[in-house]
Amino acid sequence: MGTCQQKEVNAHHFDHASRVAEKPRAFYSQLLLNQEIENNRRQASPAIKVSHLGFHYPRWFHRKKQDFALQDLSFCLEEGRCLGILGANGSGKSTLLSCLGGSLIPTGGEIQWFGQQHLSVEIQRKIGFLPDAELPFPALPAGIFLEMTARAIGIPKKEVKQHCEDLLTEFGLMSAQKRPHGKFSKGMKRRLGLSVALLLNPTLLLLDEPLSGMDPIGVETIRRRLVRHKERGGTALVSTHQLEEIEDLLDRIMILDQGRIVGYGTVHEVLGKEGTWNIEIADIDEESIQNLLQPLLEKGATLHTFGPSRQALGRFLLHLHKEQ
Amino acid sequence: MTGLFPFSLRCAQTLLKSSLPLILIPGAVLFLCTMLQGRIGFEGLLPLMMFSLWLPLPLFMLLLRRQLPFLGPGDPSLAWTLSLPVPRGLHRLFTLASLFGVALILQLIVSVEVGMGIRQIHPKQELRATEILSPRPNNPPLLSKKHPIQSFSAPRGSGKGILSFQARRFLFSASGDRVRITAENPGNPPTALATIRVDEDPRRMRISMELPPKKKFLHFQLLASPHGPISFEHAPVLWLGRPLSNLETGGLLFLDTLPWVLLLVFGGFTATSFLQTRIFGLMVFGLALTPLLVPSFPRIDLAPLQAGGIPIPQFGLSFLWAFVLVPLGLFPPRRNGGGIE
Numbered sequence: 056m057g058t059c060q061q062k063e064v065n066a067h068h069f070d071h072a073s074r075v076a077e078k079p080r081a082f083y084s085q086l087l088l089n090q091e092i093e094n095n096r097r098q099a100s101p102a103i104k105v106s107h108l109g110f111h112y113p114r115w116f117h118r119k120k121q122d123f124a125l126q127d128l129s130f131c132l133e134e135g136r137c138l139g140i141l142g143a144n145g146s147g148k149s150t151l152l153s154c155l156g157g158s159l160i161p162t163g164g165e166i167q168w169f170g171q172q173h174l175s176v177e178i179q180r181k182i183g184f185l186p187d188a189e190l191p192f193p194a195l196p197a198g199i200f201l202e203m204t205a206r207a208i209g210i211p212k213k214e215v216k217q218h219c220e221d222l223l224t225e226f227g228l229m230s231a232q233k234r235p236h237g238k239f240s241k242g243m244k245r246r247l248g249l250s251v252a253l254l255l256n257p258t259l260l261l262l263d264e265p266l267s268g269m270d271p272i273g274v275e276t277i278r279r280r281l282v283r284h285k286e287r288g289g290t291a292l293v294s295t296h297q298l299e300e301i302e303d304l305l306d307r308i309m310i311l312d313q314g315r316i317v318g319y320g321t322v323h324e325v326l327g328k329e330g331t332w333n334i335e336i337a338d339i340d341e342e343s344i345q346n347l348l349q350p351l352l353e354k355g356a357t358l359h360t361f362g363p364s365r366q367a368l369g370r371f372l373l374h375l376h377k378e379q
Numbered sequence: 380m381t382g383l384f385p386f387s388l389r390c391a392q393t394l395l396k397s398s399l400p401l402i403l404i405p406g407a408v409l410f411l412c413t414m415l416q417g418r419i420g421f422e423g424l425l426p427l428m429m430f431s432l433w434l435p436l437p438l439f440m441l442l443l444r445r446q447l448p449f450l451g452p453g454d455p456s457l458a459w460t461l462s463l464p465v466p467r468g469l470h471r472l473f474t475l476a477s478l479f480g481v482a483l484i485l486q487l488i489v490s491v492e493v494g495m496g497i498r499q500i501h502p503k504q505e506l507r508a509t510e511i512l513s514p515r516p517n518n519p520p521l522l523s524k525k526h527p528i529q530s531f532s533a534p535r536g537s538g539k540g541i542l543s544f545q546a547r548r549f550l551f552s553a554s555g556d557r558v559r560i561t562a563e564n565p566g567n568p569p570t571a572l573a574t575i576r577v578d579e580d581p582r583r584m585r586i587s588m589e590l591p592p593k594k595k596f597l598h599f600q601l602l603a604s605p606h607g608p609i610s611f612e613h614a615p616v617l618w619l620g621r622p623l624s625n626l627e628t629g630g631l632l633f634l635d636t637l638p639w640v641l642l643l644v645f646g647g648f649t650a651t652s653f654l655q656t657r658i659f660g661l662m663v664f665g666l667a668l669t670p671l672l673v674p675s676f677p678r679i680d681l682a683p684l685q686a687g688g689i690p691i692p693q694f695g696l697s698f699l700w701a702f703v704l705v706p707l708g709l710f711p712p713r714r715n716g717g718g719i720e
């Protein structure tokens with residue numbers, strides 16, 4: 056799917072560019088600039104290329120067909136892009152990320168990291184992997200744990216303290232750095248895990264459920280980090296169940312079901328086919344919004360939910376945090 | 380690479396902390412032995428005390444997977460470890476170094492405790508360094524008028540000591556046999572050390588003597604036997620050297636168990652890379668039973684202990700086989716998401 060998808064994407068781009076050329080130059084100058092950046096991205100070499108990837112967990116006494124966690128997965132993720140992986144529980148998201156992160160060896164197919172088939176330590180240093188795993192040494196204070204990990208992965212001793220403090224501050228763990236990380240809440244553990252993954256300022260992020268257990272402040276922190284990562288030209292592969300939180304950052308999403316790709320494209324392309332839309336409207340009273348919805352309902356649309364935005368709570372907490 | 384030292388120290392600290400309760404085992408067993416002392420004799424209590432020398436290390440190895448949950452398949456932090464950009468072999472080497480260090484410390488502490496315990500329950504409350512004198516290969520099976528001499532290697536130590544015999548494999552027909560003991564260095568005339576009247580119960584025979592230095596062999600020569608030939612064949616002849624302090628006793632016991640410690644630590648660590656936790660536990664206890672299952676494996680013989688002596692280990696370089704397990708242990712864990720269940 057990787058190279059094929061790229062051709063498809065390039066074809067779409069040329070078509071779009073020819074349409075753009077007919078419009079006045081001044082109007083599109085900024086757009087063309089954006090497209091140039093986009094072109095550069097498209098011409099970039101793949102950060103990850105997966106061909107016919109398969110994986111099944113070992114069973115010693117019976118090996119059934121449904122034990123396959125991944126089946127014939129092929130895709131390509133160019134440098135500078137951000138791919139979201141969605142799917143139900145057990146669909147293979149974590150297994151895929153574990154294969155990409157090197158903690159599982161595929162039983163079939165091939166993975167290339169930055170053009171290399173072997174995941175060497177040098178390549179690993181470019182990858183920040185947040186696995187869905189517990190951190191060891193739970194009795195160790197978070198700050199010391201982070202510093203120990205930083206030393207272990209080769210960050211110079213004199214830089215370790217400052218670097219770790221920056222990360223702990225960024226992820227809101229500075230005040231908790233002296234507490235044993237085993238006593239952290241789930242969200243705090245994920246933040247510490249992210250700090251570990253980001254120790255080497257990696258160019259490729261593999262994040263397995265980074266938003267799991269996060270409060271709105273944590274979500275916002277991760278969002279900000281992902282935005283910065285993208286601005287720097289970094290690549291990211293994020294599995295999540297909370298698409299709405301980061302969908303604007305994702306260039307593509309991939310939907311997995313029983314280890315197979317069942318959807319691939321932009322959020323609009325993949326989810327738009329379902330014919331279900333979500334709009335969020337601000338600064339309007341309830342009567343006006345009802346008037347606004349009336350024509351839609353008259354056209355036969357079905358209203359699934361109506362009420363104050365759920366994201367408002369997140370924003371409220373974030374506002375509270377900023378005030379503090 | 381030096382960055383892995385703090386990691387290794389943390390591993391050691393975690394393991395040491397978790398193994399602290401294990402050093403209470405010999406104390407608890409000693410308490411039990413003291414309670415039973417009136418009803419059971421020293422020979423009966425000795426295996427119980429020795430059990431407390433055996434038990435802590437397998438338990439420590441069982442704790443290993445819980446305390447360092449990144450060593451093998453199925454461990455909850457394995458993915459975290461594998462995600463670190465560190466050479467995996469090096470990572471395991473540093474972990475193994477910390478594990479080995481802590482295992483040695485634990486076994487040394489336990490050995491000292493057990494040594495103190497054995498002294499406590501020993502009737503004379505005195506323990507001596509002991510050598511088992513090995514018979515020369517051309518020894519006659521029986522001491523008789525036709526073959527009156529049997530030879531044994533001389534103890535490495537010299538000076539004052541006690542020669543003791545183990546009853547198990549002696550065949551004494553009756554008392555009254557007289558045996559002369561001489562020490563010899565080839566090329567020099569033998570030195571007479573003692574002449575003994577063989578008792579009916581050789582366990583009671585403890586011959587105090589002063590051994591001259593640089594002697595290679597001890598000869599046992601039958602002088603007179605009113606009852607016919609007597610056998611020394613395969614009989615452990617013990618040389619009980621000078622009395623030992625508690626620390627020395629512990630040190631000797633520790634050295635005696637060193638081949639076993641090496642096997643358990645290096646073998647167990649190697650097993651972590653492909654075994655799931657549950658089967659790993661079985662494997663650890665299987666390894667811990669090696670001295671019983673493999674007769675040629677260097678182990679502590681109870682015979683000298685029963686005579687109140689702590690055997691001086693004689694394994695030489697024979698335990699170097701254990702270090703073959705080190706490179707095997709450096710293989711990274713299986714990354715098939717399972718491991719042997």
